[in-house]
Amino acid sequence: MTKLLPLPNTGALTGILEALAFFRDPSFAKKRFDRLGNVFETSMLGQPMVFIQGDKAIADLLAQPEAIEGWWPESVQQLLGSHSLANRNGAPHKARRKVIAQLFSSSALQRYSSGIVNLIDELSKEIRTSKTPFPLAEKMRRFAFSVIATTVLGLKGNDRDKLFTDFEIWSKALFSIPIPLPGSPFAKALKARKRLLEKLQVILSQPLNGKGGLDLLAGGLDEAGIPFADEDLGEQLLLLLFAGYETTASALSCLMRELLLNRHLETWLREEIDTLDWPPTPEQAHMVYDPANAPRLDALVKEVMRCTPPVGGFFRRTKKALVLDNIVVPNNRVVQVALIASNRHGIGDLDIFRPQRHLDNECSLNLMPFGGGERVCLGKSLAELEIRLMVIGLFSNWQLEVIPDQDFALRQVPSPSPRDGLLVKVKV
Numbered sequence: 001m002t003k004l005l006p007l008p009n010t011g012a013l014t015g016i017l018e019a020l021a022f023f024r025d026p027s028f029a030k031k032r033f034d035r036l037g038n039v040f041e042t043s044m045l046g047q048p049m050v051f052i053q054g055d056k057a058i059a060d061l062l063a064q065p066e067a068i069e070g071w072w073p074e075s076v077q078q079l080l081g082s083h084s085l086a087n088r089n090g091a092p093h094k095a096r097r098k099v100i101a102q103l104f105s106s107s108a109l110q111r112y113s114s115g116i117v118n119l120i121d122e123l124s125k126e127i128r129t130s131k132t133p134f135p136l137a138e139k140m141r142r143f144a145f146s147v148i149a150t151t152v153l154g155l156k157g158n159d160r161d162k163l164f165t166d167f168e169i170w171s172k173a174l175f176s177i178p179i180p181l182p183g184s185p186f187a188k189a190l191k192a193r194k195r196l197l198e199k200l201q202v203i204l205s206q207p208l209n210g211k212g213g214l215d216l217l218a219g220g221l222d223e224a225g226i227p228f229a230d231e232d233l234g235e236q237l238l239l240l241l242f243a244g245y246e247t248t249a250s251a252l253s254c255l256m257r258e259l260l261l262n263r264h265l266e267t268w269l270r271e272e273i274d275t276l277d278w279p280p281t282p283e284q285a286h287m288v289y290d291p292a293n294a295p296r297l298d299a300l301v302k303e304v305m306r307c308t309p310p311v312g313g314f315f316r317r318t319k320k321a322l323v324l325d326n327i328v329v330p331n332n333r334v335v336q337v338a339l340i341a342s343n344r345h346g347i348g349d350l351d352i353f354r355p356q357r358h359l360d361n362e363c364s365l366n367l368m369p370f371g372g373g374e375r376v377c378l379g380k381s382l383a384e385l386e387i388r389l390m391v392i393g394l395f396s397n398w399q400l401e402v403i404p405d406q407d408f409a410l411r412q413v414p415s416p417s418p419r420d421g422l423l424v425k426v427k428v
């Protein structure tokens, strides 16, 4: 029998320097894994936290659902709210997941796909009339927000725009120090949260306009005993706006950045795009660019998620002592699955961006950009659909080029995104 080992520790006590390093240094976890192994403990602002990487440790964690529960940092917990399914565990979590999952079934996606195609065509028209360079990352944010706000939740243009400003204030403080000092980002975000919930409540109390997917929820809500216009549902919608927006916008912006900075990649992808029709028919839009028909696009998306995962890590809390990759992790420990480090942990050129690795099954990493187990992302298929439609729609219509004098580096928090917004212009 293999001998079990104690949990290595960085020795950090207050965790102030560790937290600063975590937010500033994308190699934070890698440096510590190199020194301490695949499972180690440190402190982040006084919160003990176990970091894990590698297939074995992650599989060991997710194989024991009864011994773990969901966990998010205090700032996320407070800004999402106590009703949010992200902050719930056990039966209340399962019941809400079942209700919300109805918004992402394959028939729901089919329903949304022509709305998504319309949003891409609107963006195309905007690009046609733009005389000056524009920040592509900003356009991706607007698009991802519109998909979830208009196409899924059925909000009208006016309601959506009113939400957007508060939403930007709210989401900026999600991963911040949760002390509401007057004027601090967290204090502003708490106020924005209140306004957002009030607006969502008003929207929920109006008759459904037949657009979006909210009508799909009715039966499930009754079954779960949640009234339709309840604060509970408001908080689930707030979660969807957040979860469905920042992450998808990040994936799209990072993908565009790779394509526009590496012309050989764009040429390689265009060979495939040239074989595909745009726009797709309404009946086929939800599946016509799937991996079977667009394998290069699929490989590109996988590589973006590997190199710049929109969510750098996801969390669980242990409800009893667990053995992860031979290391004993005690009860009541927060475990962070460190995706950035894990995605580069293995043999070969894993530090290089090379989508082709996913085409020949040469990549043996078990990628988990959408998390795993009982809390795996509910919006995975929607996010993938949005990304595929946007890449094909945009690149079928336009040749874009980047403006040279800008910072192409990525800011990391809350999700990777080009610092200067990826300024581009249409190639003439």
Ligand code: HEM
Pocket: 070, 085, 086, 097, 100, 148, 239, 240, 241, 243, 244, 245, 247, 248, 251, 309, 310, 311, 313, 314, 315, 369, 370, 371, 372, 373, 374, 375, 376, 377, 378, 379, 380, 382, 383
């Ligand atoms: C590229 C885009 C996206 C990425 C990378 C992503 C990633 C993730 C990750 C890592 C988690 C945590 C999973 C876990 O703890 O195991 C999560 C949870 C979640 N995501 Fe996504 N997500 C994306 C898009 C979306 C979209 C479009 C929606 C819906 C509109 C969505 C809704 C959710 C919800 C509701 C949860 C909470 C699930 C639960 O706690 O049971 N996500 N996502």
